[in-house]
Amino acid sequence: MARGRKARSRSILISDSPRLGAGERASGREIFKRGNDRIGDEPLWSGKESKDISAQKECTGAQLRKHIDATLGSGNLREAVRLPPGEDANEWLAVNTVDFFNQVNLLYGTLTEFCTPENCPTMTAGPKYEYRWADGVQIKKPIEVSAPKYVEYLMDWIEAQLDDESIFPQKLGTPFPHNFKDVVKTIFKRLFRVYAHIYHSHFQKIVSLKEEAHLNTCFKHFILFTYEFGLIDKKELAPLQELIESIIVPY
Numbered sequence: 001m002a003r004g005r006k007a008r009s010r011s012i013l014i015s016d017s018p019r020l021g022a023g024e025r026a027s028g029r030e031i032f033k034r035g036n037d038r039i040g041d042e043p044l045w046s047g048k049e050s051k052d053i054s055a056q057k058e059c060t061g062a063q064l065r066k067h068i069d070a071t072l073g074s075g076n077l078r079e080a081v082r083l084p085p086g087e088d089a090n091e092w093l094a095v096n097t098v099d100f101f102n103q104v105n106l107l108y109g110t111l112t113e114f115c116t117p118e119n120c121p122t123m124t125a126g127p128k129y130e131y132r133w134a135d136g137v138q139i140k141k142p143i144e145v146s147a148p149k150y151v152e153y154l155m156d157w158i159e160a161q162l163d164d165e166s167i168f169p170q171k172l173g174t175p176f177p178h179n180f181k182d183v184v185k186t187i188f189k190r191l192f193r194v195y196a197h198i199y200h201s202h203f204q205k206i207v208s209l210k211e212e213a214h215l216n217t218c219f220k221h222f223i224l225f226t227y228e229f230g231l232i233d234k235k236e237l238a239p240l241q242e243l244i245e246s247i248i249v250p251y
């Protein structure tokens, strides 16, 4: 059963895309540019003043989205990850964080009928790595849970960060918090674990679904972005070290 988690839009949900669409990439910032032609979208803010803020924000978000789409369309992932000249680094991290969350959500969503508590009683990444869940707030002592439960906790936690306006501000001029990059780093560390589990436990299924090219492209983009901004500690990347080296070495 697909979990039906919706693509994030940071404050508006756009389309429910449980399967991988043909090149469709849902993103939080994208909504500012494309919101008007989607069904069911609600304006971000009501009232005159907020509307103006929304319009300004629209420019930043739309421009960055345009840049991402253009560079990805050129097939040059190494170029696509770089901070566009003159753009705000935090805004760039924010836009891409939402994108990567949506990608992992869609990829994992195609596996939910296979990644079950019976098939994956623990959250592993190969024989050597097992993850236990703790969010440091509600669950302080790490608990052993099935892979689907772990991913559910993990994605719920990320959604809560993306929805928290004190971390991912929506309004123009609202500064990002001082610890913004730390939060982004934790999000990336956790998204990586979903990739690690998919590659180690479900790659054959991915192949049979003919999704391996898409998975590899998403992961390559994710890793190049991670390296560009130093987002994940090397030891965390160990479960997929060989694959990562094949991406990074030619870099």
Ligand SMILES: [Zn+2]
Residues within 6 Å of the ligand: 114, 115, 116, 119, 120, 147, 148, 197, 201, 202
């Ligand atoms: Zn699994």
